[in-house]
Amino acid sequence: MAIHTAPVPAPDMAAREAARRRLDQLAKPVGSLGILEDLAVWLAGCQRRCPPTVPQRVRAVVLAGDHGVARYGVSAYPREVTAAMVRAFVDGTAAATVLARQHQVELQIYDLGVDDDLDGVPEPLTRYKVRRSSGPLQLEDALTPADAEQAYQAGESIARELLADDAELIIIGDLGIGNTTPAACLIAAALGVGAEQVTGSGTGVRGAELAHKTDVIKAALDRVGDRAADPWQRLIAFGSADLVAAVAVMITTARAGVPILLDGLISVAEAITAEDLAPGTIAWCAAGHRSTEPGQQLALQKLGLRPILDASMRLGEGSGALAAVPLLRSAALLINRMSLLSDL
Ligand SMILES: O=C(O)c1ccc[n+]([C@@H]2O[C@H](COP(=O)([O-])O)[C@@H](O)[C@H]2O)c1
Numbered sequence: 505m506a507i508h509t510a511p512v513p514a515p516d517m518a519a520r521e522a523a524r525r526r527l528d529q530l531a532k533p534v535g536s537l538g539i540l541e542d543l544a545v546w547l548a549g550c551q552r553r554c555p556p557t558v559p560q561r562v563r564a565v566v567l568a569g570d571h572g573v574a575r576y577g578v579s580a581y582p583r584e585v586t587a588a589m590v591r592a593f594v595d596g597t598a599a600a601t602v603l604a605r606q607h608q609v610e611l612q613i614y615d616l617g618v619d620d621d622l623d624g625v626p627e628p629l630t631r632y633k634v635r636r637s638s639g640p641l642q643l644e645d646a647l648t649p650a651d652a653e654q655a656y657q658a659g660e661s662i663a664r665e666l667l668a669d670d671a672e673l674i675i676i677g678d679l680g681i682g683n684t685t686p687a688a689c690l691i692a693a694a695l696g697v698g699a700e701q702v703t704g705s706g707t708g709v710r711g712a713e714l715a716h717k718t719d720v721i722k723a724a725l726d727r728v729g730d731r732a733a734d735p736w737q738r739l740i741a742f743g744s745a746d747l748v749a750a751v752a753v754m755i756t757t758a759r760a761g762v763p764i765l766l767d768g769l770i771s772v773a774e775a776i777t778a779e780d781l782a783p784g785t786i787a788w789c790a791a792g793h794r795s796t797e798p799g800q801q802l803a804l805q806k807l808g809l810r811p812i813l814d815a816s817m818r819l820g821e822g823s824g825a826l827a828a829v830p831l832l833r834s835a836a837l838l839i840n841r842m843s844l845l846s847d848l
């Protein structure tokens with residue numbers, strides 16, 4: 505297996521410290537810009553310069569796929585919505601495409617595993633397709649090892665395209681009915697917690713349906729057992745082509761020294777898995793928002809990531825990260841343009 509999982513080099517400590525010192529000298533009370541100060545420090549470390557430049561070339565990539573478990577009553581919506589939403593992305597009417605246009609972010613969607621041939625959509629979109637849907641994770645491994653490898657390589661290729669285009673900040677969005685179930689499993693396995701702590705309502709399952717979803721996640725965790733201690737086995741057992749590809753995009757991007765803005769449950773599940781595969785990846789990530797999903801909140805807490813927005817969003821698509829882009833750019837602008845208190 506040719507996965508490059510050596511540790512990822514850390515961002516530049518000296519640039520981080522210089523940014524912290526500069527922020528403390530600006531014309532404001534120390535610490536008064538809150539999380540914007542943390543973001544300026546993070547960007548300085550990632551860019552290896554103080555002050556950091558304002559990220560102009562922000563690129564979002566949305567990875568779409570279907571999930572075998574979606575046939576087992578874990579979502580409030582039918583799986584056909586995934587393919588329909590891919591078409592909305594092509595039309596530019598999905599929430600993420602609207603936000604990306606507003607914030608000058610270039611967005612590309614790829615089908616890694618949608619359960620539809622997507623006839624008529626532009627070719628580049630299906631270029632990296634691995635298969636139609638993953639297997640039902642509570643009954644069998646969601647992917648074959650060969651499919652997982654192919655998906656990982658697809659993610660590396662997608663990252664290389666973004667990096668060749670001089671991306672300064674990357675957002676990885678997700679799309680796929682049922683995907684909050686594998687994401688919850690990945691987080692539970694990474695943190696060693698039970699199904700009850702990571703199961704959320706996803707697209708809106710409540711009451712008995714939510715209890716059923718918890719049981720499905722528990723069954724999946726029980727089926728895989730100790731094998732879930734290994735992050736690559738976790739991806740084969742619970743993942744999907746789109747989730748594996750996203751992990752590869754994160755690791756490849758971090759290794760290239762380009763920062764990543766995380767989104768909701770799925771994005772954070774991918775990041776925590778990426779960190780286990782290639783330690784150090786998380787240092788290149790900031791949290792765009794706090795999703796309403798309990799698994800996402802728990803994982804952010806464990807990773808020590810403080811989300812930029814807390815807006816009760818639970819859409820996915822990269823939407824929470826896209827909504828946070830103006831604040832991240834503001835953080836970089838402030839550390840560049842504010843006067844020093846001593847100069848007043
Ligand atoms: O990002 C999140 O935190 C998030 C929370 C709930 C739902 N979603 C989105 O909704 C879909 C999965 O929800 P579900 O209920 O079908 O598992 C998928 O397309 C995700 O992008 C995303």
Ligand SMILES: Cc1cc2nc[nH]c2cc1C
Pocket residue numbers: 581585589678679680707819820821
């Ligand atoms: C309509 C719809 C749009 C979505 N976008 C991401 N997940 C979604 C789930 C649904 C149901």
